[in-house]
Amino acid sequence: MILLLLLIARIFANDIPEQVHVAVGAYPGLIQFTWSTRLSTPTSAVRIGLNPSYLKYYYGTSNTFTNGTNSWVIHTANATLYPGATYMYQVGCILTNFSQVFKLTVPPSTGSSSTYLIYADLDIGLDGNLSWTEIGNRWPQLNIDAVIHMGDIAYDLSTDYGTWGDAFMNSIQPVASSVPYMVCVGNHEGDDNYVNYLARFAMPNNQFYYTWASGYVRFLAIDTETIVQQASDLTEMIGYIQNVLNRTQADKEAYPWLVVYGHRPFYCLSTQKKKSCGSESRLLQSTLESLFYTYNVDLYVNGHVHNYERTTPVYQEKVMGSGGSGNVYIDPLATIYVTTGGIGADGNNYDIDTQGVPSWLAAQDGNLSYSVFTAFNATHLFWQQWETGKNKTSDEFWIIKGSSAFAEQ
Numbered sequence: 001m002i003l004l005l006l007l008i009a010r011i012f013a014n015d016i017p018e019q020v021h022v023a024v025g026a027y028p029g030l031i032q033f034t035w036s037t038r039l040s041t042p043t044s045a046v047r048i049g050l051n052p053s054y055l056k057y058y059y060g061t062s063n064t065f066t067n068g069t070n071s072w073v074i075h076t077a078n079a080t081l082y083p084g085a086t087y088m089y090q091v092g093c094i095l096t097n098f099s100q101v102f103k104l105t106v107p108p109s110t111g112s113s114s115t116y117l118i119y120a121d122l123d124i125g126l127d128g129n130l131s132w133t134e135i136g137n138r139w140p141q142l143n144i145d146a147v148i149h150m151g152d153i154a155y156d157l158s159t160d161y162g163t164w165g166d167a168f169m170n171s172i173q174p175v176a177s178s179v180p181y182m183v184c185v186g187n188h189e190g191d192d193n194y195v196n197y198l199a200r201f202a203m204p205n206n207q208f209y210y211t212w213a214s215g216y217v218r219f220l221a222i223d224t225e226t227i228v229q230q231a232s233d234l235t236e237m238i239g240y241i242q243n244v245l246n247r248t249q250a251d252k253e254a255y256p257w258l259v260v261y262g263h264r265p266f267y268c269l270s271t272q273k274k275k276s277c278g279s280e281s282r283l284l285q286s287t288l289e290s291l292f293y294t295y296n297v298d299l300y301v302n303g304h305v306h307n308y309e310r311t312t313p314v315y316q317e318k319v320m321g322s323g324g325s326g327n328v329y330i331d332p333l334a335t336i337y338v339t340t341g342g343i344g345a346d347g348n349n350y351d352i353d354t355q356g357v358p359s360w361l362a363a364q365d366g367n368l369s370y371s372v373f374t375a376f377n378a379t380h381l382f383w384q385q386w387e388t389g390k391n392k393t394s395d396e397f398w399i400i401k402g403s404s405a406f407a408e409q
């Protein structure tokens with residue numbers, strides 16, 4: 001028996017779990033852990049505790065994932081944890097071996113300030129690595145509670161039999177193992193019919209559209225690909241979106257900020273993506289904009305266009321109210337749309353269009369950059385656009401709500 005266990009331990013000794021990442025589950029405090037090993041293990045377990053002397057075990061499941069010659073066993077397990085708390089954990093198997101020790105901070109529940117790192121279109125080329133290395137260096141100061149990556153992941157997850165996906169997942173591991181890494185689909189995930197994407201990420205609800213909440217913010221992720229392709233029935237997703245947005249009205253006190261994100265823009269300017277900023281963005285508008293307006297969505301955030309842009313409060317291409325002055329929006333009368341697709345998609349940045357700029361455009365920048373925003377409380381949200389390599393922001397704005405003393409004329 002002992003010999004057998006020693007033999008098992010030996011076989012698995014070099015099969016150390018990698019590509020470790022976490023995501024929020026169906027309710028605050030539910031965390032989904034995902035990791036990969038080459039061999040299948042008798043159990044898939046997370047060993048976790050607030051301190052190393054008291055550890056709890058949570059068990060999950062695994063699936064074999066094969067992309068040509070590249071084969072992995074991808075494990076997932078859920079744990080119910082305290083929002084806001086910091087844990088030490090390992091992933092692996094109780095009979096073979098566990099990973100190194102990771103540290104995880106669970107996003108806070110309502111009533112706390114919270115901060116998010118948000119971007120789309122990140123590869124592992126020169127530009128992407130430049131931004132990502134900087135984020136790694138600045139991580140201790142940033143105080144990020146969760147990361148949101150709105151599609152176009154690794155360019156592509158499936159490239160070279162998924163080995164690019166493996167390299168990408170390992171490069172984000174230091175961050176994605178320590179706070180939730182929330183994703184949605186972009187056009188590049190569709191390149192292998194979402195097979196790599198679906199195998200590698202677990203999200204609440206499903207990996208195409210879902211909702212979660214933390215701090216003062218309710219998030220809703222949407223799948224813009226299905227809408228622009230007009231290929232399948234949208235009834236189910238639109239029903240879900242409407243239902244979530246409607247439910248938020250009752251929970252405004254807990255989550256006063258409503259942030260929707262997806263890959264593609266509803267409003268944008270681009271020299272390279274005329275269709276995305278033309279017929280396709282108008283299709284997204286006609287499908288969902290009236291719901292965003294009716295249910296007071298504060299921000300819609302996207303990528304796809306490889307730059308940074310923000311709008312005034314806008315509805316049906318019209319600036320609403322005064323449009324806000326400069327960098328402050330006080331009680332905005334419609335959703336503000338932000339494109340943040342400029343973190344680094346190699347050789348394909350610096351896309352700004354200065355021709356025929358519409359009145360709803362409030363700011364635009366084509367340098368490499370990524371976004372960080374903080375919802376301090378029920379009334380103040382602050383956005384910063386960090387310019388890679390410059391140690392400064394290229395744009396900042398505030399949204400201030402519900403303060404009659406400031407009410408817009």
Ligand SMILES: *[C@@H]1O[C@H](CO)[C@@H](O)[C@H](O)[C@H]1NC(C)=O
Nearest residue numbers: 009012013016097098099100
């Ligand atoms: C278990 O994994 C660790 C790394 O996580 C490794 O250093 C160690 O050698 C492994 N031990 C066994 C018995 O396989």
Ligand SMILES: *[C@@H]1O[C@H](CO)[C@@H](O)[C@H](O)[C@H]1NC(C)=O
Nearest residue numbers: 025026060061076077078204
């Ligand atoms: C984890 O929880 C999610 C709901 O958030 C569920 O869909 C999923 O099946 C669970 N995973 C495991 C391994 O139990």
Ligand SMILES: *[C@@H]1O[C@H](CO)[C@@H](O)[C@H](O)[C@H]1NC(C)=O
Nearest residue numbers: 124125126129167168170171
């Ligand atoms: C970027 O970083 C990843 C992961 O560290 C690495 O695999 C890749 O080769 C790097 N890309 C370049 C162009 O150096």
Ligand SMILES: *[C@@H]1O[C@H](CO)[C@@H](O)[C@H](O)[C@H]1NC(C)=O
Nearest residue numbers: 067158159160161162192195
């Ligand atoms: C696997 O890799 C190949 C080649 O890199 C790619 O064409 C294919 O779509 C990938 N996906 C799956 C699920 O096999």
Ligand SMILES: *[C@@H]1O[C@H](CO)[C@@H](O)[C@H](O)[C@H]1NC(C)=O
Nearest residue numbers: 242243244245246247249250
């Ligand atoms: C919205 O929610 C309310 C309850 O808060 C319900 O009465 C109403 O039917 C819902 N509307 C839609 C369109 O789902």
Ligand SMILES: *[C@@H]1O[C@H](CO)[C@@H](O)[C@H](O)[C@H]1NC(C)=O
Nearest residue numbers: 350351352364365366367394
């Ligand atoms: C990059 O930022 C500089 C200011 O720091 C600005 O002058 C320039 O126009 C920006 N480039 C693009 C492509 O937006």
Ligand SMILES: *[C@@H]1O[C@H](CO)[C@@H](O)[C@H](O)[C@H]1NC(C)=O
Nearest residue numbers: 375376377378379380381382
């Ligand atoms: C909300 O946060 C802002 C920014 O930190 C601060 O100025 C304001 O006083 C806060 N409001 C309340 C009610 O705490």
Ligand SMILES: *[C@@H]1O[C@H](CO)[C@@H](O)[C@H](O)[C@H]1NC(C)=O
Nearest residue numbers: 137138141389390391392393
């Ligand atoms: C970035 O700027 C801040 C203050 O503006 C400064 O304290 C810090 O040292 C700078 N960091 C680098 C790497 O230059």
